[in-house]
Amino acid sequence: xxxxxxxxxxxxxxxxxxxxxxxxxxxxxxxxxxxxxxxxxxxxxxxxxxxxxxxxxxxxxxxxxxxxxxxxxxxxxxxxxxxxxxxxxxxxxxxxxxxxxxxxxxxxxxxxxxxxxxxxxxxxxxxxxxxxxxxxxxxxxxxxxxxxxxxxxxxxxxxxxxxxxxxxxxxxxxxxxxxxxxxxxxxxxxxxxxxxxxxxxxxxxxxxxxxxxxxxxxxxxxxxxxxxxxxxxxxxxxxxxxxxxxxxxxxxxxxxxxxxxxxxxxxxxxxxxxxxxxxxxxxxxxxxxxxxx
Numbered sequence: 001x002x003x004x005x006x007x008x009x010x011x012x013x014x015x016x017x018x019x020x021x022x023x024x025x026x027x028x029x030x031x032x033x034x035x036x037x038x039x040x041x042x043x044x045x046x047x048x049x050x051x052x053x054x055x056x057x058x059x060x061x062x063x064x065x066x067x068x069x070x071x072x073x074x075x076x077x078x079x080x081x082x083x084x085x086x087x088x089x090x091x092x093x094x095x096x097x098x099x100x101x102x103x104x105x106x107x108x109x110x111x112x113x114x115x116x117x118x119x120x121x122x123x124x125x126x127x128x129x130x131x132x133x134x135x136x137x138x139x140x141x142x143x144x145x146x147x148x149x150x151x152x153x154x155x156x157x158x159x160x161x162x163x164x165x166x167x168x169x170x171x172x173x174x175x176x177x178x179x180x181x182x183x184x185x186x187x188x189x190x191x192x193x194x195x196x197x198x199x200x201x202x203x204x205x206x207x208x209x210x211x212x213x214x215x216x217x218x219x220x221x222x223x224x225x226x227x228x229x230x231x232x233x234x235x236x237x238x239x240x241x242x243x244x245x246x247x248x249x250x251x252x253x254x255x256x257x258x259x260x261x262x263x264x265x266x267x268x269x270x271x272x273x274x275x276x277x278x279x280x281x282x283x284x285x286x287x288x289x290x291x292x293x
Contacts, residue, residue, distance in 0.1 A: 002032060003032065003275070003277045004032050004033070004034035004035075004277060005031065005032055005033045005034065005035075005267040005268070005274070005275055005276060005277055006033070006034070006035045006036075006252045006267070006276050006277065006278070006279055006282055007028065007033050007035075007036055007037070007252065007253060007254050007256070007266050007267040007274070008035070008036070008037040008039065008062075008064065008085075008087065008225075008251055008252060008253050008281065008282075009037065009039050009064075009066070009085065009197070009225065009228070009251075009252075009253020009254060009255045009256075010024055010028075010036070010037065010038050010039065010253070010254065010255075010256045010266055011038070011039070011040055011041065011066075011255070011256065011257045012024055012038050012040055012046045013134075013137075014040045014043045014045045014046050014137065015040035015041035015042070015043050015066075015137060015138040015139065016041060016137065016138050016139040016140075016143075016257060017040070017256070017257045017258060018147065018257060018258035018259075019258065021038065021046055021049040021050050021053060022049075022053060024038060024256075024266065025050070025053045025054065025057055025059065027256075027265060027266045028057075028059060028266045028267060029057050029059070031265055031266050031267040031268055032267065033059070033266055033267035034058075034059060034060055035059070035060040035061075035282055035291075036054070036059050036060065036061050036266075037061060037062050037063075037064040037087065038050055038064060039064035039065055039066045039085055039087075039253070040064075040065065040066065040138070041066050041067075041068060041083075041138035042065070042066070042067060042068055042099075042100060042103035042104075042138050043065070043100060043103070043104070043137075043138065044063065044065050044089070044091040044096070044100060047063045047064075047091050048091075051292055054292065060291045060292075061291065061292050062087050062088050062285055062290055062291050062292065063087070063088060063089050063090075063091050063192075063292070064085065064086065064087050064089070065085070065086045065089060065091075065096075066083050066084070066085050066086075066197060067083065067084045067085075067086065067178070067183045067186075067187070068081070068083060068103070068138075068176060068177045068178070069081075069082050069083065069084050069177050069178055069179065069180035069182075069183045070082065070177040070178070070179065070180060071179075071180045071212060073204060073208060073212075074211075075208065079177075080202060080203050080204060081177060081202075081203075082180050082196070082197075082202055082212075083197035083198065083201075084180060084183050084184060084187065084194055084195070084196065084197060085194070085195040085196070085197045085225065085251070085253075086186075086187035086190065086192040086193070086194055086195075087192055087193045087195065087281070087285060087290065088191060088192045088193050088285060088288070088290035089187060089190040089191060089192035090190045090191050090192075091190075093189065093190040093191075095186060095189060095190070096186060096189075096190050099178070099186065103138070103176070104136045105136075106173065106175075106176055107135070107136050107137065107138065107173070107176075108135050108136040110171035110173055111133075111135040111136075111141045111171065112135055113171065114141055114166075114169050114170060114171050115129075115135070115141075117169050118165070118166050118169050123162075123165050123166065126149065126152070126154070128148050128149065128151075128152045129145055129148060129149075132148045132151070132152075133145060133148050140170060141166075141170055141171070142163055142166055142167050142170050145162070145163065145166065146159060146163050149162065180216070181215075181216075181219055184216060184219050184220055184221060185219070185220075188220050193222045193223065193249075193281070193284065193285065193290070194216075194220060194221050194222055194223070195221075195222060195223035195224065195225055195249070195251050195281065196213065196216065196221060196223070196224045196225060197225050197253075198225055198228045198230065198231065198253075198255065199213075199224060199225070199238075199239050199242060200228065200230075200231045200232075200235035200236075200238070200239060201230075206238060206242075209242060210242060210245070210246070213242055213246050213248070214246060217246055217248065221248065222248065222249050222281075222284070223243070223248050223249030223250065223251050223280075223281045223284075224239060224242055224243040224246075224248050224249070224250065224251065225239070225251045225252075225253050226239040226240045226242075226243050226250045226251065226252070226279075227239075227250070227251070227252040227253070227269075227274055227276055227279070228252075228253055228254075228255060229253070229254040229255055229256070229264050229269035229270045229273060229274055230255060230264075230270070233273075249279075249280045249281040249284050250279045250280045250281060251279060251281040252274060252276040252279050252281075254266055254267065254268070254269050254274055
């Protein structure tokens with residue numbers, strides 16, 4: 001048997017992924033991924049479905065979520081969107097359940113308002129949109145509508161014209177994110193381990209990221225997602241520097257959503273830029289008995 005790999009950042013149809021839990025597990029198994037987490041955006045519904053499948057295929061799994069948060073940068077007092085991963089969380093914790101419902105309600109309300117607006121101006125909406133679009137999911141409603149139309153065999157011109165018409169009405173989901181320090185506190189309250197997701201995507205320079213990480217670590221941050229499929233080698237090196245200088249755990253995630261032209265797959269990343277068989281976050285989770293047995 002060859003090396004067995006790690007992927008702790010994957011998305012399913014319960015957020016903005018295109019694949020079912022079963023399909024994700026099959027891909028993980030095919031790619032020799034042994035240690036696996038589905039960290040859907042602001043949603044933990046995947047885990048109950050994942051557990052029996054992981055047991056069947058002998059995968060090490062841990063409950064996970066990716067929370068949408070904001071951070072007010074002190075240099076300009078402007079909010080930056082930041083994502084925070086939580087591992088080993090109690091998915092039944094009442095405060096977590098309440099927050100997940102709040103996120104879902106915000107998405108549903110904004111998307112239904114958008115649907116009503118396009119109906120009012122006379123845009124013809126196919127029945128499959130009403131029947132199949134998941135208005136509560138973490139996904140741009142235009143993207144979700146496009147996915148459903150393509151699935152129902154609408155031709156390219158129709159889909160393009162329809163999406164062009166509705167794009168001006170797509171909500172900006174204002175005030176959707178929660179404060180990052182509150183999110184960090186919640187992950188800990190749920191018994192979980194907090195990890196900063198894809199730091200290369202945060203709109204801060206290195207010094208500002210380091211300052212943020214130090215503040216988060218003081219409040220309980222445990223790790224940094226150093227190895228990420230969409231990061232360049234230099235960005236991953238910078239992520240590693242941030243983790244090492246702050247003595248934080250190192251995580252690995254493809255951030256897989258769907259098959260795409262970049263050849264990103266679970267565990268391997270883009271053109272095999274991941275392929276990690278060990279990391280300190282996995283060691284920590286193992287030592288603290290946080291994997292599902």
